[in-house]
Amino acid sequence: MTFILVLAMVLPKLLNAQIVIGKPSLGFTQACASPSFNEYNVTFTFSPNTALLASNQFILELSDASGDFANATTIYTSAEGEITASPATITFAFPDTVSGEGYKVKVKSTAPVASSTPSVAFAAYYKIQDTPFSINNLISTGVFCAGGSYLLTVDNPGNPDNDSPLQYPALTFNWRRVITETTSVVVHTGLTFEVTEAGTYFAETNYGTCTSNSYSNRVSITQSASGNASEITSSLGNPYCASAGETTLSAISANAYQWYLDGNLIEGATNQMYKTNQSGLYAVDIDLGGCSTTASIDLDTMTFTSSINVEETFALIEGETVSVSVSTDANEPKFQWFLNETEISGETNSTLIVDKTGDYSVIVTQTSGCETVLSHQFKVSEPFPDVENIPNTISPNGDGINDTWVIPQHYVSGSNSEVTIINSQGKVVLQTNNYLNNWPEETIVFTSINPVYYYIIKAENNQTKKGSITVIK
Template sequence: MRNFTFIGFIVFLVGVVLSSNAQTISTPSLGFTQACASPSFNTYYTTFSFSADIAASSSNQFTIELSDASGSFANGQVILTTNAGEYTSSPATVQFSLPTNTAGESYKIRIKSSAPSATSVGSTSFPAYYKIQDSPFTINNLIGSAAFCSGGSYLLTIDNPGSGDNDSPLQYPSLTFNWYKETSATTSELVGTGETFAVTSAGTYFCETNYGSCTSDSYSNRVTISEASSGTTSEISSSLGNPYCSAEGATTLSTINADAYQWYKDDKKIDGATSQTYVTDESGTYSVSIDLGQCSTTASITLETSGFTSSIDVDETNSIQEGETLTATVMTTANNPTFQWYLNDVLISGVSGNSYAASETGDYKVVVTQTSGCAASEEFLFSLVVTEPFPDVSNIPNIISPNGDGINDTWVIPVEYTSGSDTEVVIMSAQGKIVHQSNNYLNNWPESQIDFNEINSVYYYIITTASNAVKKGSITVVK
């Protein structure tokens, strides 16, 4: 019994000695807390210690093994192998890079030696992602609004490849995606994952490539989705903005995704315009009827093609009396604008401001030109009639046409019956109601718009002079 005990003690002692000389590698220390790699940055370091027998081997090679995203080395992969005898002094700091398919929150690394063979325990876990795509991308064909019928849904998709320079993340099969709904101007909530997302509640949505705790620039445009019912309205967007510079070419008008469309310009149907988009370089009011299947909606936009907006403060047709002037003023958002004024298509010299005091009968035009930025212009037309307050007419007219064209708009009678002649002028309706009475007639009837119940209304006049001479007759008002 004592012999067996002595032999056991010797075996134990030999084991201790052998153990004290066994090859060992320490737990690798990481020089980072998370690894967010990309094509422009993929350099990381780990430091570890190793025993003297490993250091003494001139043929030894170290390997760095990366676990799977859960931290398991059962399916781990070697991401670096050093040269034989490259590291013979402990501790060693080794540089490595991440594979392009790395994506997860709980990776680990461990170190192995080849001569003699040894393996460290795994490092602390760390999130790691290779951001193979790290730029903004588009969803919903870059259309910023959409709608679905009550009780239905709207499918948001990542564009592939999308338009223009869109770097669609769908080109990289290893990537996954998160969908978010805005909850405020600065906050959002995760609502789904995958390459598409079916929206069932109104709100503003966007997508991000799933790079976990790593920040990235791989995110989409926002899309505002509403719940529609028949009679509601939607939106039209212009690819070049509104107003836009027509010198840049045509702009593309687009509306929400739907089953069918019909476009209109200035309330007139555009034949053949039945797609989601309509290309134009003309200003005007565009509208579209949108069939969503179980419901329908409409949308409209007033398109300006000058790159700026302008307005003038006079009517198309104007009338003044002799000796008066009509001041027309243009308001504009044009950059460094110039103004050219014309009378009967002849440039009015010496006039370059945004207003002009017109005093002659004729057709006027003002051209507004933007001289910096978009090279564009816009013009306004108006006409002016200058009338004599008391023209020398020989007869009392029996027809007038108050349509605002400056011609025969008022009942103009001979001077001997007008202001200063002490003549009474009375005008009555066909029913005998007095509509105008004056002892100082100014050739100004009718002074306001008359509501005519008949096509050509008839009025009657009685003119009584200071000597009691009386003139009677009728006035037909032609619409």
């Protein structure tokens, strides 16, 4: 009977056990979280601690950006019975969706059920993108006509050279107008900005009162009449390394374009951007609607020059050698020599001693700075036979005798003589300053009559030889 009486007296106290949770104290004034840092502390008090049940958990809730807990987010939950002493400090991380100036937190318990009053309001932003980005295709100028406008946009997509914030759709932007080198004012919010007033502008990701590195390049916008010059930018810089691929030339935003290279119109090049890997003076006519402008860039692809000291084809007498040398202004050049498309082992200098016939080539590589490659080819043959007279018959029947028209050496390759062969209908079938004793290279079709051709040889000394060539079987 005594046991029943004591239980009856204690049970109501257990059922009505309550605690009071104090207003959370923030360990920060504002939360500027990022992928590299997201650890914050909140301290709270509660009493009496004897009222906590063994299953109790403390929960930290986050309001929306206006301080409303109607759709609160749980950002921390303790283990059952983990926190038993007051005051208590908990460490938590903010979700990557926070973006605003009026967040609050409050602490709740589960056994017994209780809730604190909300904390003071604070700014919280998750800086998912916190590096500089580009606008206006990195073009530092823009022009609009009187009464018109110029559209500024954030460049997209992101790549290793442009961590575009457009990769993160939840982000918003402030567009700022520069007042001085160190001051600016917000003049627009949104993904794009239609500029109607001359000035210098840039964009920043909207992280409120949090400082960040998520801002763009500056663009100077002017109001123009026809004739004012603009500029062209190269995506890989200027000069740029052509071995990296094509660079993209970009003009300012406009209605229509026409590109030129070295003063010559480029057919079909009528877009804002033009890709190229060729050096030269590029220009573009830009139609702004109510007025027009032009832009130009002298593009340097950082190529080098090289030359070789022999002709493309030359003869080599048996037992003779020729020193073939490459001259180049390449930085730290590397040389590879080939004979009949096979690399010549051990030959890595700028000079090669040639002692046999064949098809040669050398590849010159600039190895320092911009890696660029140039090549040279030359053919080494046996000397042409030294015949005394110009023959007037040939028999191209494949027997190895008189198959081609072989003329004296002082008229063949290397002599600067012009050789012309004409058929009986007056059609030129061969005309060259580098005759190789190799005509005819194609089969001549015979009829019942042996075909006759006519030759004209103009020697370097202005002497001219003329005659006929009869083709026989």
